[in-house]
Amino acid sequence: MTAQPNPPVRPRDAENPHRLGVHEVVLLLETDPERGLSSREAENRLERYGRNQLPHSRPGGPLERMLRQFHHPLIYVLLAAAVVAFAIGETVDAAVILGVVLANAVIGFVQESKAEAALDALRAMVRTHAEVVRDGAAHRVDSETLVPGDLVRIGAGDKVPADIRLVRIAELQVDESALTGESLPVQKDEVVLPEETVVADRHNMLYSGTLVTGGTGTGVVVATGSATELGEIHRLVGSAEVLSTPLTRKLTSFSKILTVAILALAAFTFVTGLLRGEDAVLMFTAAVALAVAVIPEGLPAVVTITLAIGVARMARRNAVVRRLPAVETLGSTTVICSDKTGTLTENQMTVHTVWTPDAVFTTSGTGYDPQGEVLDADGSTTGHAAHDGGATGPWAGGAALHWTLLTGAACNDAQLTERDGTWKLVGDPTEGALRTSAHKTGLTHHRVAAALPRVATVPFSSKRRRMATLHRMRPGDGEAAGLPALPAVPGADGTGESSVTLVKGALEGLLPACTHELTADGTLRPVNREAAEDAVAELASQGLRVLAMAVRHESGTPETIAEESLDDGFVLVGLQAMLDPPREAARESVRACHTAGIDVKMITGDHAATAAAIAGRLGLPTDREGSVVSGPELAAMEPERYREALGEATVLARVSPEQKLRMVEALQAEGHVVAMTGDGVNDAPALRQADIGVAMGHGGTEVAKEASDAILLDDDFSTIEAAVEEGRSVFDNLSKFIVWILPTNMGQGLVILVAVLLGTALPVLPTQILWINMTTAVLLGLMLAFEPREPGIMTRSPRVPDQPLLTWALAVRIALVGVLIVTAATLLFEWERTTGGAGIDEARTSAMNVIIAIQVAYLFNCRSLTGPMWRTGFFSNPWIFLGVGLQIAAQLLITYLPVMNTLFQTAPISWEAWLRILAIAAIAAIVVAADKRLRRDAL
Template sequence: MTVSVSVTAHHGLAAHEVVLLLETDPHHGLTGPQVAERLGRFGPNALPVSRGAGVVTRILRQFHHPLIYVLLAAGGITAGLGEYVDSAVIFGVVVVNALVGFIQESKAEAALEGLRSMVRTHAKVVRDGHERTVPSEDLVPGDLVLLEAGDKVPADLRLTRVVQLRVDESALTGESVPLSKDEAALPEAIPVADRLNMAYSGTLVTGGSGAGVVVATGAETELGEIHRLVGAAETLATPLTEKLARFSKILTVGILALAAATFGVGLLRGQDAVETFTAAIALAVGAIPEGLPAAVTITLAIGVARMARRRAVIRRLPAVETLGSTTVICSDKTGTLTENQMTVRTVWTPGERFEVSGSGYVPDGTLHDSQDRTPALDSHPALRWTLLAGAACNDAAVTEHDGRWDVVGDPTEGALLVAAAKAGLPAGRVARVLPRLAAVPFSSERQYMVTLHRDEAAGAPAAGTPAAQVVLAKGAVERILGLCDGQMDAAGDITPLDPTAVLRAADDLAGQGLRVLATAVRPAGAPDEFPPDGFGEDTVSGGMVLTGLQAMLDPPRAAAGAAVAACRTAGIAVKMITGDHAATATAIARRVGLLDGREDREGVVLTGADLAALPAAEFSEAVDRAQVFARVSPEQKLRLVEALQGRGHVVAMTGDGVNDAPALRQAGIGVAIGGSGTEVAKDAADMVLTDDDFATIEAAVEEGRGVFDNLTKFIAWTLPTNIGEGLVILVAIAVGTALPILPTQILWINMTTAVALGLMLAFEPKEPGIMTRPPRDPGQPLLTRGLMVRILLVSTLLVGGSWWLFQWELANGADLAEARTAALNLFVVVEAFYLFSCRSLTRSAWRIGLFSNRWILVGVTVQAVGQAALTYLPAMNTIFGTAPLGPDVWLRILLVAVAASLVVAADKRLRRGSV
């Protein structure tokens, strides 16, 4: 017989059939020779290590970019001109950028290593009839694995024995509540999240015990499939890198064409070929924006710092800008839109209903009735016993550490403890009043838990009589009703059970997306008592009294609704993608404003089964239309992101589990949950939320838009200078006169103004209304037509002004050095004036406020000192070929700068809507 592993739907077979199929023994496990043979055939139980490019290849790959080519050419040109310091600076920028890219690429590979680490553990197995502990890598199909609370499941197992076994699969499936397992066979088509007879690699046992046969190891596990998806997911270029690449190609072609035109014109005019070639090189040097890479990096870094202050940690610099271009946010439910802390919201008792305030495991809040009155428990016996049953028939504990409250055990039981504490029944007090004597633990078959207590409040028993006992129960509504003969009314009296009313109330609560549990009591004074050592399921088959229902959910975060609304105002679609049930997802979506009453429309809420049934031709349109996706698999999450990207969207995807990693890697911006998220999700993401709050995503989008604005402002500011410098050289060659600006002077302008003036735009605060405009069209170029017109306008003003001033100075007796110094300073002063205009591309510079960005004033001051040194220090005169200027020259320079500013202001006013 051939051992069948990955091709078999083991959850669809009975346990004994799986044992036969895998040729193992359900009691003695595999033999030593069987293990050795299968280890050789299937390999170790470890995720494969993909061999990527070598270190040298990855380093060289960092230089494969048009902008880098331009910078390398600039460095070579400046070196050829003998400007070794400037050449070293340019090459230094290239090397730093390459190192940053190499480091970031290396970090991205950590996502796969994080997945591999999830299965590096030890496992308890039975081999040759003996229990032993072995490294999880040594497990093979057919091994019999034993599970206990606290164990990490080491491989995919078909369960063969279950004793109240509960497994937390949230990291794999997105299911927010640990699942109770059993060994019964299931339909083959059932999704992973509903396979109760399976335990999957990387998940965590939270309670009970069990045993299972290994059916898949390594790459064949569900975790291995996610590993494959993460490795296959394409790391997309961000909108910024795509636009910069396109812009750099255009710039390269333009510079080469302009330099060639300059050289050709000079030859046609009969000028010396060497001098003409030198002039063409000077033009190329002037046209290259050497400060652009530094400006991009620093602007993004400032954006990173601002986001960190708003609790969003950026792992890749370009991701900052990507947020500003986001058109769709695909948000996980649990932990992002919700608190990831189960909370009782409603307590129903026969004839009464109470709402519970507060959220999470913090025991702050109150119970109040429909009149907003806080009930006194002594006056509401049914309410008191409902809360006592929830708190005493309970195996969880709620702890506080450094101001953070967490539950130890089942989150549902933690919610019941907190609800009782809010009503003045903390767990410690409940344990003293009702000390436990015995218990029938919860199981998936029973779907309820029963406990036996001594009732200290009943008073001391008479001599020779047993202590007063109380039996408490909690569980599924239908199963608790089956234990009850009566119900407790508002006065505490026992009345006939009305199952119809109870079920109607439970259905009403469940329809709101709440998880409903029923509680029951057999109070002290019942005719028979139970010996603790003989207390069991068969002894409490009836005679109970229903006290009420407790309804809970993982509540939405307080700021989630406002953040969703803000995103919609900003033109960003928000979609929920979760592994949880459709009813729960719909309820949360309704509460945070994702549905707005549209949940009844066809296609607004889709499940994983709905997606699987969609024809390929209709898939993308259906995904774009839907708002909530429930019970989806990791493959479907990845496919959803790809479908949205195929429709031209820039997608931000949030997630915290292993199942989210492929989609996080594929998305334009992957957002991982920092507090409760897995390391795999964090490694695959571009951004990590330190507070796990959806509102932080909205804040990060706002910061991202500000970053893109500031980058655009810098480019709109720097390009006129580069173009103007090149055109000045071209005009000089065409006219046949001396160059108005020397190559060394051009380098001075480009390098000093980029640092002292242009980089100050990186500190520009966000403009008002930044989140009321729609996101940028992903297909829109880096510079719009309106901005290109403005750039050409300012370039023309620079060329005309500098050429006029150069010729004016020569005509009025100035020597060549003085005329060139005048033209050089005119470029810098006009740039400084234009800098204030670029603080907003649409609004007047006066409306922004002179002191709203004090770094601008600092930069202008530093540049002014530098220009004074360049103009008046003899050493600088010698190095750069400059000469001192008189006050009258500075006056002419200022007049040209003011005139240029007025023209730009008029253009901004006339074409405000086209920029």
């Protein structure tokens, strides 16, 4: 773990400044709201509070971190194996084992630096410049020199350099999504707020690391460095525990048991031999041989290679894994806590419904890509884009729809650009959605600008909650711009040059200014206020954000708009309702996760109603009591009720970074394996704490990526489901390898033990045991890592997190195969010596080959732990046959090549001996298949 930074230093009396009036903040911080601090006072405060930067952690030195990599029971076993190999003179095998240990240590050493990289990315977020007022004059300074009490000016495009209490604003909007998860820019004001107001709703504050998207503002710095909200996240990231994965926990437990068993068996062998009067040196050699036999030298290497194969498979499915054990962790997942914006949704506002006084229309397509249509109730395409008759063709959908889309596109400051087939938005997401809906009917940006040249603008006002633009409208401009003839301006006579004012905004602010509404055929009638309000209520209940559109004919050709003139004389033309739509594949992926027994919880900074509407579209249950809970509600609960509510909830809205972290910890305390997805700075602590943190590749911040274990290249929830599937396959293949290799090691060890107990010669020598272990692990066992996914892998429930690496049924099978090996090797060895007339070297060669023959037969049975060996297709894994072929070739070499006979004390054997070996292997295969069939329900 990294060392923790010192506690943040901040003005004691200025905590929770959102609850204080501007004059109180100014007094408490002893500053001037017009002239700011003096330069001398700023220097004094810089010395007192420190630089405006996040602290660096102090991890242990390189040597300390490297030594920590060897502190693991399995590593102890491997090191013991190396010592044993050196003791019996097998320096090559000892070097191989030490190489595996060193490789694992290097990987761990590199991975331990990931937390520091995440903190570095956080620090980079606050490295910027700021305009500060000191001594009554504006200065451009390095943001690291800001201090509490500084007066800072900020405008569109600026990164907020510190936590700031706003003093004055002018239509200030800030993108806080990286910090709070709020999907839309936040409109700021100076109003005093209750102390319990959550960060996402503190509209009188600016927070370090967020981005100003519009307007201007001036405020007083109230916190810098580690005292900021971003600093708190930095602290949480640094303190979040990097948990061991289910696999590493199980391997640790297994290796501890294995270590005790090896030592006990070796000691028992040595003592038993001594009690029988055997030579002490000979018994020590036998004990060493037993230890070498039982230690699975190839296990760490095969585990690493199997995980690496899983990494490669996931990469082909758009999931990049940054830590090898995370591959298997995904397969163990019991709960997925998914960020809404950008993961379950497109993170691109899209107009879903267009309402006019006479009809309701829907749109196809998502995001800012204009591919799609506006459809009427019968599913017919509307607008100019539906016609092949050229610019002079009629407008399908009527005048009200036409003016609703025109107003949304013309009373608009956003821009859509296309590059390499991808559409990008510059501006407000809401305005981007309006531009896109118009574009789908042929009302492109350039056409609209040419047909309705803008003359004046009244920007969006948080007080009036609307924007207005004045446009000149000349006969023929529509046709010249490539549009069909524009409908007459409501209220105009349709002749000569005229002007039109377009307004968009919230219906409650716009409706009082409307006297009439526009029909499909272009006529006016008194506005039906109740119908419009009912429409907004209905659309809002679906989680849609609704904007109203209105127009007004202007007499003459005015050049400006008086804001006070916007309160009367307008014609309501329609409503446009939008949302950040769910990804097309997300609903099916959520369903697949539920089928696989994985609970999906959606976490968002949005309001509960919006979140619940999106969740409903994704197939997450929201109709039962307790399924939708807000962060403030959870914060007020007692611990026991908190755990219950968290278990029942499927939607968690208005959640803060601390609450995300607490949720992950609470779920883990209940025994869950938690996967957490996210893209913002606010997600980093929970990503690091989760068993598997998943960051977004496209929309994710660098902080989130560095804190994660895996990255989704396409930001799509469906990729998580695919990664879970791959993770389950990886664990299956690891289980197959372990179930395959352990009987061999146990059998070899028992062969030594039985020989000592019977007082006979060893059926296999230590060098021959090492040959078996090293060649079969690579040539046979490793090939199981390439096994394809078994059918129905995503229809079974997740493994119980505390379930041991080996179930009782699999342990019984391992014991069965171990007994088969020791029986076959011992009896064949004795038969060859006594009945077959073979020498001791030939008998040992037969015993060694029968062990490997049984392993080959058992290998095919391990291709499926529950079903027949052809369950995934007998020839679906050609690597199995390649490995078996290479193993056969290796056995022929060690049996018949003279130099190998000399090195390993083997000897050529007869073809009759081979027949006996093959017959025994066939019998073993039949016994294992019968056991699998008889105890299928227990597996």
